Amino acid sequence: xxxxxxxxxxxxxxAGANTISVAVNDGATVADLTxxxxxxxxxxxxxxVNIVVAVNADYAAPxxxxxxxxxxxxxxxxxxx
Amino acid sequence: xxxxxxxALDPEKITAKVYRDTNGAVVTFLGTTRDNFEGKxxxxxxxxxxxxxxxxxxxxxxxxxxxxxxxEQVAISHRVGTVGIGEISLVVAIGSPHRxxxxxxxxxxxxxxxxxxxxxxKEVYQDxxxxxxxxxxxxSPAESHGHAH
Numbered sequence: 001x002x003x004x005x006x007x008x009x010x011x012x013x014x015a016g017a018n019t020i021s022v023a024v025n026d027g028a029t030v031a032d033l034t035x036x037x038x039x040x041x042x043x044x045x046x047x048x049v050n051i052v053v054a055v056n057a058d059y060a061a062p063x064x065x066x067x068x069x070x071x072x073x074x075x076x077x078x079x080x081x
Numbered sequence: 082x083x084x085x086x087x088x089a090l091d092p093e094k095i096t097a098k099v100y101r102d103t104n105g106a107v108v109t110f111l112g113t114t115r116d117n118f119e120g121k122x123x124x125x126x127x128x129x130x131x132x133x134x135x136x137x138x139x140x141x142x143x144x145x146x147x148x149x150x151x152x153e154q155v156a157i158s159h160r161v162g163t164v165g166i167g168e169i170s171l172v173v174a175i176g177s178p179h180r181x182x183x184x185x186x187x188x189x190x191x192x193x194x195x196x197x198x199x200x201x202x203k204e205v206y207q208d209x210x211x212x213x214x215x216x217x218x219x220x221s222p223a224e225s226h227g228h229a230h
Contacts, residue, residue, distance in 0.1 A: 006131075008131050009203070009212055010201070054131070054134055054199070057133050057134040058137070059197075073199075077214045078196070078198060078199055078200060078201060079200070079213040080159060080194055080195060080198050080201070081159075081170065081194055081200075
């Protein structure tokens with residue numbers, strides 16, 4: 001399946017795009033997605049930085065299974081306040 | 082009681098939301114924008130949010146504080162967009178029957194906001210810019226795992 005993945009802040013600037021399209025197998029997990037994102041965009045985040053994912057506007061653990069149509073966003077380390 | 086806005090924040094107005102005749106204490110925290118980073122002059126700050134999730138997470142923090150400290154009045158406003166130096170970017174106002182809970186809840190609410198709410202700030206300098214924390218964390222990977230909760 002093809003997922004539209006939204007990017008914010010540092011990740012948006014590094015990718016030069018608000019959204020990217022990422023192809024993963026049916027039944028893929030959040031961890032599968034971040035592995036594929038790293039293949040597509042090796043400079044998005046250094047290997048030691050965990051890429052945090054939000055699915056349908058909530059933080060999603062690496063083992064969460066993705067479904068077509070999910071709202072998937074990559075969340076760089078936050079710095080509000 | 083939760084607000085994400087491009088407009089200037091009015092701390093008096095936000096604080097007034099938590100006044101009740103049954104409360105004996107009100108604590109308000111103001112986050113303000115600093116003009117320097119490691120000796121470099123910061124000209125302005127730009128805040129970006131993942132709006133729908135930020136509002137949801139701010140409401141979660143509010144509910145957590147009410148449950149943990151037995152409070153009924155918690156108001157949180159966060160500014161987004163371009164914010165000038167010395168302006169207010171965050172207001173957290175707590176109303177409580179007693180002062181202790183108000184102080185604790187205010188402190189904890191600000192810490193939680195900085196941990197879980199998807200808002201990012203960029204410092205703009207004369208000769209460039211920097212996303213705060215994002216890039217800091219790349220140099221201290223041990224701290225980079227605290228954001229998934």
